[in-house]
Amino acid sequence: MKKIVIDPITRIEGHLKVEAIVDNGEIKDANISGTLFRGMEIILKGRDPRDAVLLSQRICGVCPEPHAIASVSALEDCAGLTDKIPENGILMRNLIHATRTIADHILHFYILSGLDYIDPSKVSEYGGNNLDLNNLKLFLEQGYSKPFLPHDEIDYRLDARTTNEVASHYLKALDLYRKAQEMASIFGGKWPHDSAIVAGGVSERLTSDKIHSYLWRLDELEDFVKNCYLPDVFAVAEAYSDYLGIGKGCQKLLAYQSYKVKTNGHYNDSLIAGGLIEDIDKYKSLDIGNITEDVMHSWYKDSSPLNPENGLTEPDARKSEAYSWIKSPRYNGEVYETGPISSLLATYLSKDNTFVKDILKTSLSKINGKISNLYSVMGRHLSRALVANILCHHSKIWALDLEAGEPATTEYVPPMEGKGIGLASAPRGALGHWLTVKDGRISNYQVITPTAWNASPKDKDGNPGPYEQALIGLKVKESESPVEILRVIRSFDPCTACAVHVVTAKGNLVGKYKVV
Ligand code: NFE
Numbered sequence: 469m470k471k472i473v474i475d476p477i478t479r480i481e482g483h484l485k486v487e488a489i490v491d492n493g494e495i496k497d498a499n500i501s502g503t504l505f506r507g508m509e510i511i512l513k514g515r516d517p518r519d520a521v522l523l524s525q526r527i528c529g530v531c532p533e534p535h536a537i538a539s540v541s542a543l544e545d546c547a548g549l550t551d552k553i554p555e556n557g558i559l560m561r562n563l564i565h566a567t568r569t570i571a572d573h574i575l576h577f578y579i580l581s582g583l584d585y586i587d588p589s590k591v592s593e594y595g596g597n598n599l600d601l602n603n604l605k606l607f608l609e610q611g612y613s614k615p616f617l618p619h620d621e622i623d624y625r626l627d628a629r630t631t632n633e634v635a636s637h638y639l640k641a642l643d644l645y646r647k648a649q650e651m652a653s654i655f656g657g658k659w660p661h662d663s664a665i666v667a668g669g670v671s672e673r674l675t676s677d678k679i680h681s682y683l684w685r686l687d688e689l690e691d692f693v694k695n696c697y698l699p700d701v702f703a704v705a706e707a708y709s710d711y712l713g714i715g716k717g718c719q720k721l722l723a724y725q726s727y728k729v730k731t732n733g734h735y736n737d738s739l740i741a742g743g744l745i746e747d748i749d750k751y752k753s754l755d756i757g758n759i760t761e762d763v764m765h766s767w768y769k770d771s772s773p774l775n776p777e778n779g780l781t782e783p784d785a786r787k788s789e790a791y792s793w794i795k796s797p798r799y800n801g802e803v804y805e806t807g808p809i810s811s812l813l814a815t816y817l818s819k820d821n822t823f824v825k826d827i828l829k830t831s832l833s834k835i836n837g838k839i840s841n842l843y844s845v846m847g848r849h850l851s852r853a854l855v856a857n858i859l860c861h862h863s864k865i866w867a868l869d870l871e872a873g874e875p876a877t878t879e880y881v882p883p884m885e886g887k888g889i890g891l892a893s894a895p896r897g898a899l900g901h902w903l904t905v906k907d908g909r910i911s912n913y914q915v916i917t918p919t920a921w922n923a924s925p926k927d928k929d930g931n932p933g934p935y936e937q938a939l940i941g942l943k944v945k946e947s948e949s950p951v952e953i954l955r956v957i958r959s960f961d962p963c964t965a966c967a968v969h970v971v972t973a974k975g976n977l978v979g980k981y982k983v984v
Contacts, residue, residue: 469496472950476503477957479580481530482964484923486953488939495953498932498939500923502794502968505767509781512913517543517882517905518667520913524901525661527915528966530575533568533652534894535901535915536665537561537726542903543667546888547880551736556876557669558735559866560655562727563682564662564670565892566859566866570689571648572895572961573808573852574697578641581849581958582634583608584951585704587624590631600639601632622951625707634703637696644692651685654678669877676872683867690860693853698831701853705835705846712837715845715956717938718803721745721810722754722921724900726893727862739821739862740855740893741814744799748840751817754799756889756900761916762796765789765925773798773928776902777887779914793968796924796933797916805934806897806921807960808851809842815858823861827854845959852895852961884908894918896961919967922960935960 475485485501508527512520521539525532544550588608592601626634649659655672656662664672672678705712725742728735744752760773767790769782784790798804815824831854832838841847883905890901897918904912924933932940935957944952 472944472953474950474953477954477962479583480958480962480964481528482919482962482967484957484962484964486939486957488944488950488953490944493943493945495939495942495944498936499791500794500925500933500935501792502923502964503792504964504968505783505785505793506965506968507781507783509913509915512910515910516908517546517903517910520901520903520910521665521667522661522663524913524915527917528963529660530572530963531568531894531896531899531966532660533564533656533662533665534892534899536662537565538890538892538899538901538915540665540667541890541892542888542901543880543882543890544888545890546886546903546905547667547883549668549878549880552878553669554875554878555735556674556870556874557878558728559870560670560672560674560876561665562866563863564652564656564665566727566863567648567652567689569893569895570693570856570859570863571645571652573856574641574648574692575645576852576895576961577697577701577849578634578638580961581955582638584622584955584958585624585708586626586631586634586638587622590624590626590628591635592632601635604635604639621945626703630703630707634700637692637700640692640696644689647685648689651682651689654682666877666880667882668880669875671877674870674872674874674876679867679870679872683864686860686863686867690864693856693860698853698857701849702831702834705837705850708846709835711845711955712835712841712847713844714942714952715848715938715959716843717805717934719748719843720802720804721813722799722804722806722898723810723814724891724893724898726811726891727859729862739815739858740811741818742891742893742898743814743818744804745810745813745817748843749817751814756891758800759900759916760798760801761914762798762927764796764928766792766795768795773801776900776914776916777889777904779902779912781914790925792923792925794920794923794925794964796927797921798927798931801927801929803924803927803931803934803937804921806918807848808855808897809847810897811893812851812854812858813839813842824858827857845955848959848961882908896963896966897921917963917966919960919963923962923964923967935962
């Protein structure tokens with residue numbers, strides 16, 4: 469038996485360590501650790517509830533806006549304001565949130581995970597002397613893609629022509645990520661860490677030139693998603709078709725509803741559905757009261773699994789049976805994966821949205837896949853691209869519904885006592901904020917992020933978390949080049965910074981890989 473240790477995994481957000489026990493070329497057990505403690509929930513205690521919207525966004529640099537949405541939703545729930553937000557406020561929130569998600573998905577495919585499939589040495593072999601591509605090749609070869617994997621050991625399969633096409637889209641993706649930042653700043657005041665999402669609505673004054681500034685950039689973003697991102701995902705999925713069956717994980721999905729949409733004149737429906745999928749093709753609604761966090765193998769003081777409404781964050785760095793700063797969220801005590809597959813499938817199965825139904829079916833037929841293939845490494849990449857496409861399509865509708873000059877906020881009076889829950893579908897999946905206010909101050913604040921669901925350690929019953937389950941049974945080469953592990957883990961788009969919610973680091977801060 470061999471133990472493979474990757475600490476930290478690079479090209480992800482935050483600090484994550486993988487330990488895998490390998491026998492005869494197959495992973496028999498895996499431990500996933502979030503190696504950084506942060507403690508944002510502790511920092512929030514005792515503060516004015518309005519601080520939560522600004523401070524909780526600092527949990528992360530790649531998904532602050534979903535944190536802002538979840539946080540204001542908790543404040544508004546606590547103040548009885550949920551149904552009173554003006555239409556412009558709802559629409560601007562949808563647009564800020566959607567722009568972040570589309571941009572995050574593009575960033576993930578090209579910049580974070582693309583190099584698991586694209587051979588830097590082939591960049592610029594086809595198509596002559598493109599200076600940008602040559603510079604990109606140098607950049608990739610000299611460092612960014614290299615920290616621990618010798619490239620000649622990776623089974624790169626894209627031909628030179630496709631490699632160069634995807635690489636040129638890598639460069640375009642950087643430009644579009646900047647444009648997306650401009651788009652979200654138009655309504656959100658700034659990016660990252662939006663300043664305009666406030667309890668009661670959105671404080672940015674809406675003018676028609678802001679709507680137009682948003683729309684022309686959206687056209688470019690949508691064009692890229694439809695004509696570069698999706699075709700590139702199809703090309704990679706075709707070349708790596710075995711990865712449509714690799715990295716299945718726990719195959720139970722959980723999603724929160726998001727992006728309010730109108731039915732019968734009221735914003736009481738959502739574009740993205742919330743719910744559970746336990747058997748393929750079977751959708752169930754969910755009850756938030758059934759969520760608990762287990763800390764059996766996390767560096768927190770022992771307690772029975774608690775619903776976040778009564779959750780505790782009491783660090784215990786010396787706990788011997790612990791191996792992660794991430795807690796273990798469970799639903800009815802069971803393990804669920806969250807993320808683009810769950811949002812896409814919950815929406816596909818429970819909503820009457822022909823756009824969603826059509827693009828999922830067409831895309832699966834393009835890669836000769838079935839719905840069950842979504843439970844895989846390539847299924848996660850494809851779902852992400854499809855969610856980006858769906859959000860581009862609906863963002864245009866929302867932007868055209870905005871009414872310049874009309875109000876976007878309603879008055880919010882902070883309550884002295886109360887509880888509130890705010891849920892959002894973040895780029896990596898289900899995000900929840902639980903707030904308790906006493907004497908006008910936050911007495912408890914608990915956050916469960918998507919990456920906490922997915923990267924959670926084993927629970928009190930010994931059930932491995934979704935990343936761990938996706939690794940157990942994985943065939944890896946006996947060489948010292950565990951690209952299979954990296955492909956599986958990166959397919960979830962980890963954000964450990966979010967999952968551990970800037971204080972002390974356990975482990976290494978530079979890329980390191982070893983077999984012991
Ligand atoms: Ni830090 Fe996040 C997203 C949230 S965490 S990126 O998406 O919430 O998984």
